[in-house]
Amino acid sequence: MELSGQIERITFTNEENGFTIAKVKVHGRRDLVTVVGNIVAPTPGKIIKMQGEWVNHPKFGEQFKVAEYKTVIPATVYGIRKYLGSSLIKGVGPVMADRIVNRFGEKTLKIIENDIERLKEVEDAPS
Structure with missing residues (x-):
C-alpha cells in the first residue's frame, strides 16, 4: 500500500539505525x-511517499x-514554511522561515538552492 504525507512531528528516532516513530499528515x-519504520533524518515538514502496510500495535x-519511502520536495507555501522552520538551515527557525517564505513564496527552495545570496533581501536572515 502507498501513502503520501508531510511529517508533522517526530515522536521518537534512533539516530544509529534510523528507526523512527512520527506523526504524518496524510493526504485525504x-x-x-502514526508512521513507524526506518526514515533517515526525519524532520517536520519533510514530505514522504511511503510503501508499507497497516499494522495494529497492541498498545x-x-x-x-514503512517498508520503503522517498522524500518529496514540498511545493506549497505551508510545506516550505514547515520544512525550513524545522532547523534544516542553521539559524532558521519558525520565525525566520515565515519571513523567508513570505518574501519568496513557492519559489523559496529554488532561490535557496540556486541564488542563496538573495536571502539578504530578508530582514535578519542568516548570512
Whole structure:
C-alpha cells in the first residue's frame, strides 16, 4: 500500500539505525497517522511517499509500517514554511522561515538552492 504525507512531528528516532516513530499528515485523512519504520533524518515538514502496510500495535493502535519511502520536495507555501522552520538551515527557525517564505513564496527552495545570496533581501536572515 502507498501513502503520501508531510511529517508533522517526530515522536521518537534512533539516530544509529534510523528507526523512527512520527506523526504524518496524510493526504485525504483528517487525523494524523502514526508512521513507524526506518526514515533517515526525519524532520517536520519533510514530505514522504511511503510503501508499507497497516499494522495494529497492541498498545499504541493503528500504525503504518514503512517498508520503503522517498522524500518529496514540498511545493506549497505551508510545506516550505514547515520544512525550513524545522532547523534544516542553521539559524532558521519558525520565525525566520515565515519571513523567508513570505518574501519568496513557492519559489523559496529554488532561490535557496540556486541564488542563496538573495536571502539578504530578508530582514535578519542568516548570512
